[in-house]
Amino acid sequence: MQIEYLNSGLEELNRELAAAFSGACELSAEQMSACRWAVLDMPGAADAPDGVQQELIGRLEAARQAARERGLGQVFGWCMVGAQAAATGQWDHQDDCALSAVTNFLREVVxxxxxxxxxxxxxxxxxFPLAADGYNIALFDSAAGFLELAVKDADRQGLADRLxxxxxxxxxxxxxxxDDAYDACLxxxxIFYLPSPHQVEQAVTQLARIASKSIVFDVTSKLGTIRQLGTDDSDFDFSPSAAEEILSTGITPPGKPEHGREVYSCFSAAELRHLVEGAGMKLQQLVGYGSTANETSDILTRLPPQQRTHIDQLLTGDDAALDRAPNLLALCTKAK
Ligand SMILES: C[S@@+](CC[C@H](N)C(=O)[O-])C[C@H]1O[C@@H](n2cnc3c(N)ncnc32)[C@H](O)[C@@H]1O
Incomplete structure (x- = not known):
């Protein structure tokens, strides 16, 4: 099955990355990852690269520069991961994404x-679990490498006819x-990789337009993100100003350079309800999920009094149980 490109700059970027990784096929997956990290200035990069690694790093650096010029800097990192995954046939990303809540909800409403x-x-x-249940699925992603890998997985799982x-x-x-091109959008x-809550709102509005019956999406929570600041699990260092920025703008500070993170967007449960309503959807269920790694953290007590007040509202309000979770999953139907 052919990939349909909706963005010519992205087509070029993905081609350049695919060519770069396939030109380095004698490297191991670990060496390829080290080259990716080198391009993002992350530790673990190849210190004394051999010729092939040096060439791969050079090609990736050129692709990164071109991606930035095309306004595709935000997706560059993931496009690299996808291109490597396609070249090696491996990607073992398996986040806990409350998958059973998603599939049970869609089975019921759509x-x-x-x-x-x-x-x-x-x-x-x-x-794919929905495809196995008889749904027809379409996949949308900025990383063409992942889409290529998905075709192979669909073939292996006997789901090619559903794609x-x-x-x-x-x-x-x-x-x-x-408009209404699919029954549901997932x-x-x-979506929290988008660098501002406003961009998240715009994206959710689009999902609501494209789906005729239901949308399901998740975001990172403000309080969950603040509670993890500075822990080993967090991409962000702790500081009261970082917590304040998240509370007031919904945008994280830039991530730790070693994690290669850009900023991302966070919401309280109340803000998420408002967002869903604004997009013309009805929130049927809001699920908090993810491990609350930081129960014992003293981070909240280290905040100055004024910020504690904001935090206390999240800790004690009607949505306190949801707001404490790292991620919020919104299960929505179209408002009539
Ligand atoms: C953590 S993975 C999640 C993939 C999948 N939804 C899952 O749960 O296994 C994040 C995905 O978002 C994609 N992505 C990130 N930013 C994007 C953007 N601006 N537009 C489209 N896709 C994007 C990445 O390419 C990657 O496939």
Missing amino acids: PTPASVLDVAAGTGHCS DALLCGTFADLPALP CIGS
């Missing part, structure tokens, strides 16, 4: 026969898709 667009799908980890389309685009390309583990 029973088969039905179509589902999996946005920022990766290799289809969240939608209707492979669309390569960024969230900014969603307006190219028609977007898991991804």
